[in-house]
Amino acid sequence: MKITKEARRTSRQLFRACLADGKLDESRVRTVVNSVASSKPRGFIGILDAFARLVANEVDRQRAAVESATALTPATQTELQASLSKKYGRPLTLEFNVNPELLGGIRVKVGSDVWDGSVKARLKALSDSLSA
Numbered sequence: 001m002k003i004t005k006e007a008r009r010t011s012r013q014l015f016r017a018c019l020a021d022g023k024l025d026e027s028r029v030r031t032v033v034n035s036v037a038s039s040k041p042r043g044f045i046g047i048l049d050a051f052a053r054l055v056a057n058e059v060d061r062q063r064a065a066v067e068s069a070t071a072l073t074p075a076t077q078t079e080l081q082a083s084l085s086k087k088y089g090r091p092l093t094l095e096f097n098v099n100p101e102l103l104g105g106i107r108v109k110v111g112s113d114v115w116d117g118s119v120k121a122r123l124k125a126l127s128d129s130l131s132a
Helices: 005-017 026-039 044-061 074-088 119-131
Strands: 063-068 093-098 106-110 113-116
Touching (some): 005 026, 074 106
Parallel strands (some): 063 093
16 A cells, blocks of 8 residues: 555654654554544554554564574573673563474574574575585
8 A cells, every 4th residue: 555755754753752762652652543543634544554564663673583493591591682682772572482493503583684593594505505
């Protein structure tokens, strides 16, 4: 769905209004959505659509998905969380999953950033280089 520049600009302004100390405030997001939905300004569907995308991107930036071949020890999890939070300059919520297909190593995804240090990825890279 194509939205107007005015709707995109309005959604960005509303998104900025939902930030408190650099973090997304959930109660402000609800208030904004309810306010826009009830007042129904021109192009409100486009405004809400763009606003929802901005909120989803921000939530993804605050969450890290960590996959490992085996369960990580609590000490390793704490160390990884501290390291990632320091790298991104903000506290992150980590979600740990076990994926035996990785064979070894870990894969970390924060927003659109992906670090793949798994054995599976290394084997695939090696296979690709040999077939090229």
